[in-house]
Amino acid sequence: FDLTGQINGVPFDRLFLNASGVHCQSTTELDELLQDEFVGGAVTKSATLEKRAGNPAPRYYELANGSINSMGLPNNGFDYYIQYVLQFHAKPTILSVAGLSADDDIQLLNQIQDSDYQGLTELNLSCPNVIGKPQMAYDFEGTQALLQSVFSFFKKPLGVKLPPYFDLVHFDQITAILNQFPLTHVNSINSIGNGLWVDVASESVVIKPKGGFGGLGGKMVLPTALANVRALRQRLNDSIKVIGTGGVQTGADVFAHILCGAELVSIGTQLQAEGIGVYHRLTNELERIMADKGYTALADFRGKLNTI
Numbered sequence: 242f243d244l245t246g247q248i249n250g251v252p253f254d255r256l257f258l259n260a261s262g263v264h265c266q267s268t269t270e271l272d273e274l275l276q277d278e279f280v281g282g283a284v285t286k287s288a289t290l291e292k293r294a295g296n297p298a299p300r301y302y303e304l305a306n307g308s309i310n311s312m313g314l315p316n317n318g319f320d321y322y323i324q325y326v327l328q329f330h331a332k333p334t335i336l337s338v339a340g341l342s343a344d345d346d347i348q349l350l351n352q353i354q355d356s357d358y359q360g361l362t363e364l365n366l367s368c369p370n371v372i373g374k375p376q377m378a379y380d381f382e383g384t385q386a387l388l389q390s391v392f393s394f395f396k397k398p399l400g401v402k403l404p405p406y407f408d409l410v411h412f413d414q415i416t417a418i419l420n421q422f423p424l425t426h427v428n429s430i431n432s433i434g435n436g437l438w439v440d441v442a443s444e445s446v447v448i449k450p451k452g453g454f455g456g457l458g459g460k461m462v463l464p465t466a467l468a469n470v471r472a473l474r475q476r477l478n479d480s481i482k483v484i485g486t487g488g489v490q491t492g493a494d495v496f497a498h499i500l501c502g503a504e505l506v507s508i509g510t511q512l513q514a515e516g517i518g519v520y521h522r523l524t525n526e527l528e529r530i531m532a533d534k535g536y537t538a539l540a541d542f543r544g545k546l547n548t549i
């Protein structure tokens with residue numbers, strides 16, 4: 242089966258990635274991803290200029306139908322991750338960066354522009370858990386201005402990580418902005434920001450930061466993820482690929498993301514819960530569905546969701 246995709250001409254021999262933040266904080270975790278035969282590439286934890294400890298624990302909690310997290314951008318700092326992606330790897334890497342401000346974003350991208358890194362970069366515009374900081378991608382004017390500044394100096398491949406949108410007019414507005422720029426891809430969705438889980442037995446929230454508010458992931462976000470992948474695919478220039486992230490537990494979920502137009506598919510909550518074996522299982526389940534339908538390649542059905 243042909244399970245390949247490509248971003249900006251970079252070939253991925255497999256469609257599967259990790260969702261940034263999961264299994265990607267350390268070089269050991271990143272190596273394990275890149276060495277797995279069912280994984281196509283690895284995305285780093287979003288890097289900030291300096292190393293961060295992140296929010297106080299408990300900050301991640303697995304739910305029956307997903308996860309809630311308020312990690313707070315813990316990471317080993319920009320230098321750690323750019324050193325890693327500058328090394329030779331048999332498969333593509335995506336360097337994720339997240340400033341704590343637009344100025345930070347500019348500084349991070351300037352450092353990448355000035356480096357020898359020629360691979361893929363993803364600007365995270367959607368971290369919901371930095372206390373006191375809004376998600377940039379919900380500020381349309383701010384996003385427009387930031388990308389205007391970025392593309393005045395950044396000449397390397399660049400994609401963006403987006404939060405979920407919930408209004409068709411918002412899809413129109415964000416894609417009208419993104420289509421102005423030579424982006425390689427959008428990665429959609431990030432977690433659904435500021436959900437809240439209540440443990441009835443203890444009558445308490447389940448994570449410590451922000452009084453229990455955190456980003457939602459896993460099974461429960463699949464309909465939102467599919468809607469965002471589909472709406473962005475329908476509106477973005479063909480040159481801007483969509484990486485589908487959010488809600489994948491089964492091969493059928495993967496198939497649905499591809500039908501909606503995803504070029505590649507990231508796994509987060511399920512990777513956290515199941516471990517790296519998730520990729521072998523998802524590959525088997527996806528190929529079973531493809532075989533039953535007479536498909537041999539993702540390209541046979543990518544973006545071909547039927548309407549009624």
Ligand SMILES: O=C(O)c1[nH]c(=O)[nH]c(=O)c1I
Nearest residue numbers: 311312313314368370432456
């Ligand atoms: O809390 C985090 O570190 C985090 N958590 C998320 O769910 N999405 C993000 O983009 C980030 I930067």
